[in-house]
Amino acid sequence: MAQSSYLNELKSKKLKATPKRLAILRVLSAASVYLGPQEIWEQLKKDFKKLGLPTVYRNLEELVDAGLVSRIIHPNRRLYYFLCENRLQHHHFICVQCGKVQDISFCAEAQLLQEVDQIYGGKILSHTLQVNGLCRCCLKH
């Protein structure tokens, strides 16, 4: 994702383009794996002499709310984040070993909607489809 498109998206979400926020996006963008707040913090401490861990936590959640970043639901129950270039794919195959994230093009949304609506009369607020496993690479070793 181009740097400039961040700016537009941030602006539309009323988030200021602060240096730290942009740096967090840059780190996520450069990573090929999902990252935890700690890791992001450690990477950025080199660039900013003052950077609090809470700032990283706060920004990540804001970026998730704004839809720029997706949150990974790891079996270990810690928070991980990933910047998915493809905004249309909400679902992922994550490798629990190396942390790689790959889009899942299959989406059950339509079927789920139908079932929940017709059978239960309920309303879907959100849904989670995440597949945990080992990627081709980790499978070899």
Place this chain on the structure above:
Amino acid sequence: MAQSSYLNELKSKKLKATPKRLAILRVLSAASVYLGPQEIWEQLKKDFKKLGLPTVYRNLEELVDAGLVSRIIHPNRRLYYFLCENRLQHHHFICVQCGKVQDISFCAEAQLLQEVDQIYGGKILSHTLQVNGLCRCCLKH
């Protein structure tokens, strides 16, 4: 689920049928909503003068591992547990308001397996499909 079938399942998983473990299963079985460790503990403190919260946590995880109880992944990131009578349905529609859990018969496993296997060459270890929303009842109010 009948009480006697618990015993068989516990035995086959090498879990002792202790009074507390059975009581936890009883509480879960009687509940129509998912429960957190705290709630279960509070209910059982009436029956056992000595009952530690860690015991509840430990037992719940053991029961999940044994496949008797399913874990709910709540958006608030706390742990919740639910005893699903229908062991074949791994997926649920949960109401974030009242806590009701309903089976989702639709399962994407086959399609996911195919996609992950054919496209990425990876191996699925587990997958999560959970739909969060409001049940028919909570929708009315």
Place this chain on the structure above:
DNA sequence: CATCTAAATAGAAATGATTTTCAATTGGAG
């Protein structure tokens, strides 16, 4: 039924990720 062993337990204490607080700072619209 008595014995024995691995499993289970209580209780306290530790852990550690995440969140809150609040005063000080800063981005960016006008």
Place this chain on the structure above:
DNA sequence: CTCCAATTGAAAATCATTTCTATTTAGATG
């Protein structure tokens, strides 16, 4: 340039969850 709302740092709090250790118990076996 000014100003206000958004952002931040630092410290402290939170709080669910885990660990530890000594003690107890379930249930297999004789």
